[in-house]
Amino acid sequence: MDFNLTNEQKDIRELAHDFSEKEIRPVAWEYDKDSTWPGDIVEKAWEVGLMNSHISEEYGGPGLDYLSSCLIEEELGWGCSGIGTSLMCNGLASVPVVLGGSEEVKKEYLGRLLEEPKLASFCLTEPDAGSDVSGMRTTAEKKGDKYVINGAKTFITNGSHADWYTVYAKTDKEAGHRGISAFVVPRDAGVVVDKKEDKLGQRASDTAALSFNDVEIPEGNLLGEENKGFKLAMMTLDRTRPGVSAMAVGIGRAAFEFATEYAKERVQFGVPIAMHQAIQFMIADMATKTEAARLLVWQSAALLDQGKRNTLASSHAKRFAADSAMEIAVDAVQIYGGYGFIKEYPVEKMMRDAKIMQLYEGTSQIQRLVIARETLLPRKAEAPAEAAEASATA
Ligand SMILES: Cc1cc2nc3c(=O)[nH]c(=O)nc-3n(C[C@H](O)[C@H](O)[C@H](O)COP(=O)(O)OP(=O)(O)OC[C@H]3O[C@@H](n4cnc5c(N)ncnc54)[C@H](O)[C@@H]3O)c2cc1C
Numbered sequence: 001m002d003f004n005l006t007n008e009q010k011d012i013r014e015l016a017h018d019f020s021e022k023e024i025r026p027v028a029w030e031y032d033k034d035s036t037w038p039g040d041i042v043e044k045a046w047e048v049g050l051m052n053s054h055i056s057e058e059y060g061g062p063g064l065d066y067l068s069s070c071l072i073e074e075e076l077g078w079g080c081s082g083i084g085t086s087l088m089c090n091g092l093a094s095v096p097v098v099l100g101g102s103e104e105v106k107k108e109y110l111g112r113l114l115e116e117p118k119l120a121s122f123c124l125t126e127p128d129a130g131s132d133v134s135g136m137r138t139t140a141e142k143k144g145d146k147y148v149i150n151g152a153k154t155f156i157t158n159g160s161h162a163d164w165y166t167v168y169a170k171t172d173k174e175a176g177h178r179g180i181s182a183f184v185v186p187r188d189a190g191v192v193v194d195k196k197e198d199k200l201g202q203r204a205s206d207t208a209a210l211s212f213n214d215v216e217i218p219e220g221n222l223l224g225e226e227n228k229g230f231k232l233a234m235m236t237l238d239r240t241r242p243g244v245s246a247m248a249v250g251i252g253r254a255a256f257e258f259a260t261e262y263a264k265e266r267v268q269f270g271v272p273i274a275m276h277q278a279i280q281f282m283i284a285d286m287a288t289k290t291e292a293a294r295l296l297v298w299q300s301a302a303l304l305d306q307g308k309r310n311t312l313a314s315s316h317a318k319r320f321a322a323d324s325a326m327e328i329a330v331d332a333v334q335i336y337g338g339y340g341f342i343k344e345y346p347v348e349k350m351m352r353d354a355k356i357m358q359l360y361e362g363t364s365q366i367q368r369l370v371i372a373r374e375t376l377l378p379r380k381a382e383a384p385a386e387a388a389e390a391s392a393t394a
Contacts, residue, residue, distance in 0.1 A: 003298075005071070012064065013071040016050055020079025028080035031204040032349050037161065038083045038204050045087050046117035050076075052110075054091050054098070054239075059110045066239070066301040070246035074294070077250020081353045082202035084247050086119075089157045091243060092361075093120035095236040096166045096182050100224030109164055109184050121162040123153040123185075123210065124233055131366050133168065133230065134177035138212065140169035147183060147222065149215040152194075155360075159208030160193045167212070168229050175227065182229035183221050190215045201352030234311075241314035241361055242301040245321035248357040249293045252325040255332035255350040256286040263335055273335070282331045289324035296320050312374040319367035322357035329354040 005013070023044055031038055045051050053069045055061025069091070076084030090113055097109050112118050129136040138151025149169055156165075165185045172179030185191060190213065197207040224232050260283055263274035273279045296317040303310035329351040333340035340347050358364045 024079030
């Protein structure tokens with residue numbers, strides 16, 4: 001087993017780190033304060049080639065491996081995970097297009113992301129259908145050579161700014177998760193942005209409620225087969241959870257670094273607080289959690305790069321990296337003492353930002369459900385990634 005990165009992987013990590021350090025960190029706390037949309041940073045990240053890393057060379061993208069994408073996401077999470085989420089959401093929205101789109105749809109919609117710094121959103125969640133997406137109410141009705149979409153989606157990242165949307169809707173209302181289909185919907189087909197959410201953390205990212213009122217799209221915008229949208233969503237999450245977990249590693253690492261520096265400087269009882277064993281043990285646990293989470297992330301990405309199914313590995317990574325980021329951020333606030341609670345100091349933002357990692361792309365409870373199912377009813381580890389048909393919720 002070789003944990004060394006290739007020169008290309010080291011280069012992309014350095015590029016992402018420099019970008020985070022120079023373009024994201026200096027404005028992160030300001031953008032968080034007023035919930036400022038980081039459109040200028042999206043443009044710069046697009047220019048330097050840090051977005052759309054998953055799109056293959058065939059469609060004009062860089063076609064990076066999954067591990068490289070994780071290296072980028074850890075560095076962006078280290079800079080600001082709110083801005084990082086805004087930059088990385090195109091991956092979540094476009095994997096279903098990569099997996100299920102016709103040649104024409106791939107060229108058109110992946111092409112749009114590569115020609116200009118445009119954004120796309122992934123629309124699965126609804127007000128009454130979160131972890132259990134089988135309860136979704138949005139419908140897509142076939143009328144002639146078109147589908148007509150009606151319904152509402154909630155908590156959609158980049159929803160206010162996206163140029164197009166991957167939308168999940170019922171094509172068979174009675175069939176639960178087996179009646180869901182996926183579609184690509186351009187914004188100008190009539191997608192309505194109802195509201196932008198005001199959030200606890202990741203305040204620079206945009207999270208919107210959307211509605212679809214008789215939105216007509218060509219039948220060719222169906223992704224994959226009719227009523228196979230749930231499987232497509234699960235296959236998408238297998239591919240994106242390593243990256244989102246890497247972002248959690250980045251948050252934890254940043255909080256750990258701030259807390260370590262602070263512990264060396266802050267003097268109480270005549271010595272730096274780092275001399276107190278209680279502080280040392282918190283720092284030691286932060287370090288171990290960061291390292292262990294990164295190893296799980298790398299494993300879940302490496303399986304994908306080898307063409308293997310990674311459902312279990314990506315849930316291990318997501319569960320552990322998200323929970324670790326939260327624990328590390330809480331301990332970082334503890335190490336800062338009262339100052340940790342004050343907005344002028346850096347770690348309170350990280351504590352707020354870390355929380356979402358336990359919620360989106362499958363909560364920590366849902367990851368445990370997947371882990372339990374895969375453990376109690378194991379499937380062949382060597383099965384190709386495409387064979388994955390998950391039966392748990394998003
Ligand atoms: C900032 C933000 C960005 C988001 N971005 C997107 C996006 O771009 N696209 C998108 O489609 N969605 C997005 N989401 C939605 C997110 O994926 C959901 O919020 C998440 O899946 C949980 O759904 P819910 O909020 O309805 O919670 P619920 O499903 O109602 O869950 C509530 C609680 O019950 C627990 N729970 C539910 N079922 C079980 C069970 N069977 N066993 C044990 N515990 C259970 C959950 O873990 C949670 O603790 C985003 C959410 C937020 C807050």
